[in-house]
Amino acid sequence: MGHIQVCGLSKQYMERRTAPRTVNCSPNVEQGTYLEVLNDINLHFEDGELVCLLGPSGCGKTTLVRIIAGFEQPTSGSVTIDGKQVKGPSSNHIFVFQHNGLLPWMTVWDNVRLGLRHMSDKEQMGDRIREYLDIVNLTGFEHHYPHQLSGGMQRRAELARALVVNPDVLLMDEPFAGLDFLTRLKMREEIINMHEYFRKTILFITHDIEEALVMADRMVVFSDRPAQVRMNLKLSCSHPRDFTKESALEDLRRSVYMELGVHYAL
C-alpha cells in the first residue's frame, strides 16, 4: 500500500499586502496578488517506489509534498493515496520525516515510542522499539537524549521513529540537510538498505543530483516556479550504483544538470 496519484495539481498562494492609508481608500484594506507555485502537476508514484524530487530552490517541492501529506489544500486538482482522496493529514498512512524532528526533552527510546502510543501491550511495544533501534544501529543509545547523539545518529533515531509506525508512505524533505559529507554518504546507504528491506513508498526531496541518481528508482525534475514536471526518469540500474562503471548514469547526470541550467559542473 502506498500508491499515490497526483492529478492536475495547481497551487497559488495569496500574497497579502496592506494598502496604504489614503483619502479614497479605507484604512488597512487587504490587497493581494497570487503567487503561482504549482502548475498542473500530474504524477504517479507506485507502491514501494523511492522517488527523488529535484528542482530549483523555491519552485514548489515542499509545497507539493505538504499537499500530498494533507497539510495544504491545492487550488485545483487532487491527490489520492491508494484510491482515497487526501483531504487532511493522516498519521496512519503517511509519515513526514523532518530533520530536527526529535523532541529534545525525551530520550531516544521515548521519541521512538511516541508513534506507538496506541499499543496497549507494553511488552510488545518494547520489543518493537528495540527491533527498530537495532535496525538503525542505535542499540545501547536508548537512554541518550538527542543532544548526546551525533548528527548521523539523530537522523537514524528519526528514521527509527518514522519506520516504527509502519507508514505506507514516507515523505522526506531534504532529510540530510546539515550533515557532513561522509555522514551523508552513510545515510544514503542506510536509506537504500532500509528501502530494499521495507519497500515503503518514499518521496525524497534533495538538491543533490548525484544523491538522487544513486538512491532513486525514479527521479522527477521540476522547472522553476511555477513548478512543472520537466523530467520523469526511471532508474533501473541495480544497487550499489557506480558512476565510473555505468555510463548511463553519467549521461543522466549530465542531462539533469543541463535541465537545471547548470553547465559548468559537467
Ligand SMILES: Nc1ncnc2c1ncn2[C@@H]1O[C@H](COP(=O)(O)OP(=O)(O)OP(=O)(O)O)[C@@H](O)[C@H]1O
Ligand atoms: N504558506 C505560504 N504562503 C505563501 N507563500 C508560500 C507559502 N509556502 C511557500 N510559499 C512560497 O511558495 C514558493 C515555493 O516554496 P517551497 O517551499 O514549496 O519551495 P521549495 O521548492 O521547497 O524550495 P527549497 O528548495 O528552497 O526548499 C516560494 O516562493 C515560497 O515563498
Ligand SMILES: [Mg+2]
Ligand atoms: Mg523545500
